Amino acid sequence: MRKEFLPFSTPTIDDAEINEVVDSLRSGWITTGPKVKRFEEAFRAYVGAPFAVPLSSATAGLHLTLLALKIQEGDEIITTPMTFVSTLSMIVLCGGRPVLVDIEPGTLNIDAAKIREKISSRTRAIIPVHFAGQSCDMDPIFALATEFGLTVIEDAAHAAGTEYKGRRIGSLDSISIFSFHPNKNITTGEGGMVCTKDESLAEEVSLLKFHGMSREAWKRFTASGTPNYDILLPGFKYNMMDIQAAIGIHQLPKLDGFIDKRTEIADFYNREFAHVAELAIPAYAPYAQRHAWHLYTPLVRVERLSIDRDRFMAELKQENIGTGLHYKAIHHHSWYRENLPQAEGSLPNADYASDRILSLPLFPKMTLDDARDVVEAVKTVIARNRK
Ligand SMILES: *Cc1c(COP(=O)(O)O)cnc(C)c1O
Numbered sequence: 001m002r003k004e005f006l007p008f009s010t011p012t013i014d015d016a017e018i019n020e021v022v023d024s025l026r027s028g029w030i031t032t033g034p035k036v037k038r039f040e041e042a043f044r045a046y047v048g049a050p051f052a053v054p055l056s057s058a059t060a061g062l063h064l065t066l067l068a069l070k071i072q073e074g075d076e077i078i079t080t081p082m083t084f085v086s087t088l089s090m091i092v093l094c095g096g097r098p099v100l101v102d103i104e105p106g107t108l109n110i111d112a113a114k115i116r117e118k119i120s121s122r123t124r125a126i127i128p129v130h131f132a133g134q135s136c137d138m139d140p141i142f143a144l145a146t147e148f149g150l151t152v153i154e155d156a157a158h159a160a161g162t163e164y165k166g167r168r169i170g171s172l173d174s175i176s177i178f179s180f181h182p183n184k185n186i187t188t189g190e191g192g193m194v195c196t197k198d199e200s201l202a203e204e205v206s207l208l209k210f211h212g213m214s215r216e217a218w219k220r221f222t223a224s225g226t227p228n229y230d231i232l233l234p235g236f237k238y239n240m241m242d243i244q245a246a247i248g249i250h251q252l253p254k255l256d257g258f259i260d261k262r263t264e265i266a267d268f269y270n271r272e273f274a275h276v277a278e279l280a281i282p283a284y285a286p287y288a289q290r291h292a293w294h295l296y297t298p299l300v301r302v303e304r305l306s307i308d309r310d311r312f313m314a315e316l317k318q319e320n321i322g323t324g325l326h327y328k329a330i331h332h333h334s335w336y337r338e339n340l341p342q343a344e345g346s347l348p349n350a351d352y353a354s355d356r357i358l359s360l361p362l363f364p365k366m367t368l369d370d371a372r373d374v375v376e377a378v379k380t381v382i383a384r385n386r387k
Helices: 015-027 034-047 058-068 085-093 138-148 199-209 217-221 242-273 309-318 334-339 348-354 368-385
Strands: 051-055 076-079 097-100 123-127 151-155 175-179 192-196
Touching: 015 242, 034 051, 034 175, 034 192, 034 242, 051 058, 051 199, 058 085, 058 151, 058 175, 058 192, 058 199, 076 085, 085 097, 123 138, 138 151, 192 199, 242 368, 309 368
Parallel strands: 076 097, 076 123, 123 151, 151 175
Antiparallel strands: 051 192, 175 192
């Protein structure tokens, strides 16, 4: 058995990030300023978006995007049950009604073929989530959006570096929202970015993120700025700080290398688990794409075992292997069960995955020896509990 606990994820922070944060702290400029601008510019260029707005989180990005689109009471937003809860909670907090569409059984992405039947006269937008870093099938989603006049908002929290048919997520005809939470493919501690081709939407999100002050208001205490400012509308306090951007500036150039490393580990898992009947390994979508491998999420075929998924995770922990849960399906959470009830069996693939999914360790600093320990522990737990 492995001697030290292997966490499911941990960020890769080197001296470059640390020194840049220290530089901010020593410079006297800690909050939104030149480093945020540098990170915004670099990220915007990397994903290929004309406009990018740095924020305190992806959740803030979802919130402000929905507000900027004037989502209101009774508006319906189509999304997936296999996501982090903030995708849904921001819709609800804006007064909108989330409408869930089932996932594909292999990729666990929203099933684009099932979206049409959920579109009504109240539908305003579709929020696909690029699950685990694999792009959703965007062409049919854009076709529906055009046909029905809907906005596409990509929850790209897992998808920094993901590509769909040769195009980077962030550069499509939509609004994409990225997360820099410590577990994501690159981090700023906490942080997010809204990317879009729509200048007026970027402008509106920019205003809303900082008290409704005009875009360059952060400069008001610098030599080039003026202390006076104007409030154009009531806004929030969702700005990214320079000490956060300082981390991101040095994470971004490493992103492609991080993805290569994640892919190497994921491919190793896929090979090792291909013939393990008690696991269903994640499927690659059939179209051209680059999977960013944010998560490695096999399904445990609990019907072949004498234990459930939660017990499986507990036994892996006893073997010193950490796991994550991404995700228990949204409609299985108490609030959503009560307030967004789904007809029994209407989301069968999400129900199936929700009870079986787990996230195995996957992060760039992992070695193949670490991955071998994971495989051995998984096989040990299976052997011990096989029916
Ligand atoms: C992490 C995550 C979010 C929220 O990101 P934050 O930056 O933590 O607000 C939203 N959606 C998905 C799918 C996520 O994984």
